[in-house]
Amino acid sequence: MARKRKGLAVSGWIALDKPYDLGSTQAVSRVRRLYEAQKAGHAGTLDPLATGVLPIALGEATKTVPFLMDADKGYRFVVEWGATTTTLDREGEVTERSDVRPAPAAVAEALKAFVGKIQQVPPAYSAIKVDGERSYDLAREGREVELKARTVVVHSAAVTDTPDADHTEIEISCGKGTYVRSIVRDLAGMLGACAHVSALRRTRVGPFTDEGAICLENLEKLIHKGAGSEALLPVETALDDIPALAVTTEDAFRLKQGRSIVLLPRQVETLRPLLTPRTIGGQDASRTVLATHGGQATALCEMRAGQLSPTRVFHLDSGEPDVDYGRTQG
Numbered sequence: 001m002a003r004k005r006k007g008l009a010v011s012g013w014i015a016l017d018k019p020y021d022l023g024s025t026q027a028v029s030r031v032r033r034l035y036e037a038q039k040a041g042h043a044g045t046l047d048p049l050a051t052g053v054l055p056i057a058l059g060e061a062t063k064t065v066p067f068l069m070d071a072d073k074g075y076r077f078v079v080e081w082g083a084t085t086t087t088l089d090r091e092g093e094v095t096e097r098s099d100v101r102p103a104p105a106a107v108a109e110a111l112k113a114f115v116g117k118i119q120q121v122p123p124a125y126s127a128i129k130v131d132g133e134r135s136y137d138l139a140r141e142g143r144e145v146e147l148k149a150r151t152v153v154v155h156s157a158a159v160t161d162t163p164d165a166d167h168t169e170i171e172i173s174c175g176k177g178t179y180v181r182s183i184v185r186d187l188a189g190m191l192g193a194c195a196h197v198s199a200l201r202r203t204r205v206g207p208f209t210d211e212g213a214i215c216l217e218n219l220e221k222l223i224h225k226g227a228g229s230e231a232l233l234p235v236e237t238a239l240d241d242i243p244a245l246a247v248t249t250e251d252a253f254r255l256k257q258g259r260s261i262v263l264l265p266r267q268v269e270t271l272r273p274l275l276t277p278r279t280i281g282g283q284d285a286s287r288t289v290l291a292t293h294g295g296q297a298t299a300l301c302e303m304r305a306g307q308l309s310p311t312r313v314f315h316l317d318s319g320e321p322d323v324d325y326g327r328t329q330g
Contacts, residue, residue, distance in 0.1 A: 007038040011059030012232035017213035018054040043068035052202035064238040066281040071206030080198035087125040088181035089197040098194035101165045111157045119149040152178040207240045236297040243274035244290040252293035260309040
């Protein structure tokens with residue numbers, strides 16, 4: 001007999017505006033306790049020193065987390081010129097100083113080299129594993145860390161403000177795995193200067209933006225008033241770019257039992273052009289379709305040979321046990 005989870009069967013997404021000096025795991029724990037949720041997770045770690053969008057999944061929404069891990073992100077950050085630090089941000093020890101203060105036009109011109117597919121070496125102070133150990137742990141121990149360059153994608157990069165000669169504000173839109181600190185390191189190198197990140201804010205993760213994010217204080221007030229559901233976004237929010245198909249009550253029942261359903265020819269013709277190459281969690285998800293019923297997510301499915309086969313079923317109204325069918329998507 002399955003062990004019953006403690007807590008409430010609350011499901012959905014919270015677009016949290018994470019405050020400064022709070023870790024992502026701590027933020028998830030705070031939100032989970034506020035909602036007394038059975039389970040929770042987040043889509044993409046945000047450093048304690050950074051603020052901004054931290055999507056937190058509760059209950060059944062945790063099954064959609066992998067779809068956000070690969071989502072594009074937006075950042076706004078401040079480059080402080082004059083000093084390079086061990087961590088490439090303001091928390092590290094200064095390793096080099098310079099009197100060079102690049103002009104805004106020079107920074108804007110240099111940024112053009114960082115747009116598109118670029119090779120980037122992650123910072124030594126990062127969570128990447130080296131021989132089974134976190135790179136930042138090795139760096140803190142004073143051990144030499146050599147990380148290989150990897151391909152990342154930066155969609156856009158622009159100077160948005162220059163409050164004074166010592167600081168330049170920049171905004172970027174990028175794909176997964178892009179390190180802002182590495183961009184600042186390499187940008188300073190191109191300009192013959194020293195620099196580090198003095199402020200960092202994540203403005204977007206996929207469909208979640210900072211305009212729609214809620215701070216912890218306001219979330220606590222809502223829940224205290226019994227209005228916590230006002231901040232809860234639907235489970236399918238993370239699946240905004242996945243083709244969706246509304247199914248009948250009978251087909252929804254079959255999918256929740258782990259059984260395939262047969263599509264009508266017109267449904268196949270409607271869905272086929274919407275299927276695009278994509279990889280989620282290292283697995284092919286190019287045939288993934290979201291089946292919905294009554295406006296709610298029913299199951300993530302794989303479309304093959306005119307059928308939808310469930311790979312991940314959502315239990316949003318019954319508290320049923322979690323069951324995986326076939327290839328797991330989330």
